[in-house]
Amino acid sequence: MPDESNLEIGHMNTMNEKKKSGIFFSAVFLAMAVSMVCLGCSSSADNNYYTSGQTSRSFTDSAFDYEQLKIEKTFHVVNEEYPSCSLMIDFLSENKMMIRGKEYRYRIEVGRIVILDPDDHESMISYLEVVSDNADSSEYIAVEHMFPSRHAAEKSGLWIGTLPSSMPFAFKAKWYRTSAIVGHSPTDMVMANTETGNFLYVANSAGNSVSVIQTPENKVVGTIPVNIDPYRLAVLQDGSHVYVTNSWDNTVSVIRTSDNTVVKTIRVGRVPNGIAVSADGAYVLVANTNDASISVIETTNHTLVGTMPMGPKALSYIEVFFSVPPDGRKYTVLAVENECGALVQEPDMSSPICQANPVSGECPTKCPSSMGRIEMAFSSVVPNAEGFWKSEFLNSKFKTRTYTLLLVENFAGQEGFDLDSDDNGIFDYQEVSGMEPPWDRIVDEVGVLDPVSQGGLYTNVVLPIVFREGISEYVPGGYSRIPNGEDTDSEDDWVANNLFSCWLSPVYDDPAVIHLSDIPLSGRAFNSPGEPNVWNSSSEPLSNPPEHPVINEFMINRQGYTPLGLVAPKTLSQDEESYFYVSTEENALLKIRLSDYTIVEKVPSGDGRIDMALLPNGDLYTAGRLGSSVSVIRNGSVLTEITIGLGIKDIASSSDGSFVFVTNSVADNVAVIRTSDQTVIDFISNGTDTVGIAVPPEGNFLYISNEDENRVSVVTYTDAYGCE
Structure with missing residues (x-):
């Protein structure tokens, strides 16, 4: 049984004493996977369940008990063949479940869950069976999704991927847990693709630590002590090191991801704020707000090699x-x-x-x-x-x-x-x-x-x-x-x-x-x-x-300029010079050439615009923490303003630049902006005090930090790739 002190499934406000006591099985915290199977599989009356004609172990011996699904909980369902088509399943009370925003009824039968037609609540449109070889996994639940007809697959809301032209209509999926308890006051997050897997690093600002979450399992695998008030994170392109600004300690912690060890602490300017990695990975740039300067760290030896003054200055x-x-x-x-x-x-x-x-x-x-x-x-x-x-x-x-x-x-x-x-x-x-x-x-x-x-x-x-x-x-x-x-x-x-x-x-x-x-x-x-x-x-x-x-x-x-946020492109074209953007308290957004620290572009940007998302095509989305909108900047000019609402905290984009996501701690939601026409297409509600955001390199899901709840959650955003 996994350690429940590190995990949390479902909504915090409905967690009951049965959850707290750990009576329900560990699979309640898990996630699932889908592949083709035959539809001739059936359940027997001896309480065994069958997969592809093979007898599996009894539910009574399994780590998964379907009766526990009556307790409210949420799973993130992923078909590994179609990671961009994942979905969320919420098990509600009274044998109800929510799939892609639509409510369905279900019933528990021997060895399986039967999903009922939302129109008559009697006919079966799908049933789910645990796959035997993953039944005892502590990281996810492997489940087979089976549909009696093409029409049922289309109607169920559970189908992931492309429907085949003929039977069988079935696939395997992994059901992952959707939230993890981390340190105190989680804020900024960054994804690191390392040699040992994909991990999410979370800055716990009040806990003076960084949590490490294994993805997509959403399992906390480590907590790294750093200095006072970790605020912003940046990761090298090869995933080997994560840099953390400690804003009250005037330092940057360097974490080696191979063993999650702080290998160096670098003294920078006062109140380090934003942080970014240059496109070639050679330098890390740190915005020191109270010093009105930018520290330049060389990444080979993690050494401070220069400080760029930005404050007002008398010059002769x-x-x-x-x-x-x-x-x-x-x-x-x-x-x-x-x-x-x-x-x-x-x-x-x-x-x-x-x-x-x-x-x-x-x-x-x-x-x-x-x-x-x-x-x-x-x-x-x-x-x-x-x-x-x-x-x-x-x-x-x-x-x-x-x-x-x-x-x-x-x-x-x-x-x-x-x-x-x-x-x-x-x-x-x-x-x-x-x-x-x-x-x-x-x-x-x-x-x-x-x-x-x-x-x-x-x-x-x-x-x-x-x-x-x-x-x-x-x-x-x-x-x-x-x-x-x-x-x-x-x-x-x-x-x-x-x-x-x-x-x-x-x-x-x-x-x-x-x-x-x-x-x-x-x-x-x-x-x-x-x-x-x-x-x-x-x-x-x-x-x-x-x-x-x-x-x-x-x-x-x-x-003079007071630097706040930083962002740099992930790649450059063949003849393009390395550059980065810095937002300032003076409501100016500056594009700075890295080779000689020359400002090559200046864009007025009001309302305390601190955080930025730089798309592969060069468009820049800036979030105004003191305002209620996101600015879209193209070729040095403001293209448009997108209203989000008061309480903007963080901004990030999908890897291909198709979507931009903005967290709002007042409305407790995430705005999804389609960048092709700069339109808000959705607001995703999730927990309280929604602050940080991180987007995996692939998939239609993202990670959100809820600062008040000391929690990191997974949400899906849209069937953006024609997966419906």
Whole structure:
């Protein structure tokens, strides 16, 4: 007799004490199978039953007792030759059963169940017999379905598969149990096709575990402890490993499916949410909601290999505008560190006062030893067709530190060279007679002064720490010297890098060209002599272009996104680049190219659309947890909205993309959407708090998690393949 603590058949609200005590036989929890047999088989009065003319063991010795069918229970009936034509049988009270939504009466005879004609409740249209060699199976009940005529087979609702042209009208089927009790608060589920069979992995969010269910038997075969609050699951294409996001623990557990062992726990960002596997199976992507980032895990060694920032970010880059051709001249951009403000000065440990009072805080300070060092050198500065050269975004180099940028001709030094060995704020060659700089001449220069650092610059301008621009006071952070060829030593010689101060720079989020890889656009940082360097596009002409190359630094703010759900295609066409989709709190759906993390498509998507189903044809169905509808997205545009109702929790599709399924925890049902015309064709009711969903690779059934009931159930959806 199987362990009833792990199993549950039928509806929870009608389970009686007889079930709880385990009086009924284990076959009550089982499932069945069908193949051709002769219709000459009959039952004898000696309480034996017969199959294909062979005497089988008595019902009294069998694990199956038909009288127990009077207790309400449900079976999932599958003909292995026609797995896409399965059906559900519900045994009701008063000798009634429900088959494909239609009620039938039945009676128990010696050795068989007789299904009666729904019109007269007397004539037999089918009878069922247990197959002898599977009568004692603890995983399913093998049953022969027999019909006296073709008309009876068609009318019974029990026929599975294609009707033969002549007798016998019979087949074998396996009757499987339809529900399994798992851990606390089952939510997300994933199917894994492994070397040892097909298994369903279930995240028990309140139980800090993952249940393993053998399918289609729907038998719990293991429980795997993981970290706190397992939330989402993803499986590699070969079924070898399952990845679990533990949202309250900021980790991902890696489960080896061959022995259901956690082989590694990977630290990722805060509150990992969605998870997906790249099409080639090389990477697992994790959406860290509270970190506004995506972690990238390499699957060979289950190693974190990168983090993709998605939050708002201040970004800086260098640009040179060539108003005149270089004419063979070799230009180099140098970034010279000159941070020597009060906030960055170091204690002078050589001072006797500091040595006598190392903890008193009375130590005199000095500039850091990195003063005057060439931090970066960009050689081969050559303009593009529009006359611009630009660096990549430099982020931390220019966002939080003070630099002098020099555009020099014929540079002969290297990165790391110290131009100010005594750290006094003056280049050595300007102090030492006869010393030559490591370049022929400075063509242009600009100061990049961070407001926090309040440091000096290696330019020829002397300014107070704070000065006025219009009605506002600013420290000269993110400001540039106008390269007008003259040093006026006045405030007018400095302008902001854009119309606003650096921390109010325009948002960098052009709908047509959006880059998480941080590729700046030409013409945004050019220096306009005598006027602020406003936010410009490369298509706008420059007013009064200077007569020599101009260097400038520019700071912008990148649009931020908070990632929620992730989905990636299972396969790619021959020339298609690997990509994935991410849903965001900002109600934008982003398609991101994996090779360089560039957003190649952005679709507005409201109502908190978190979960997605990506079809083989590229159509994307997104579920709105805060709304009541599903969006259908095709070629970057919303094709239509499908009303489902409030309470949407999860979404999945059949393997061929013919159907999309959406769970609804308020209505406690599953919506079935036919994708050929984006139409809801059915709502399947099942238990309470319907949350997660998983679809096997074949068959017309799916698995549903009922969070409040700690249960996973099987439901069939439609005779989609002409099986009626």
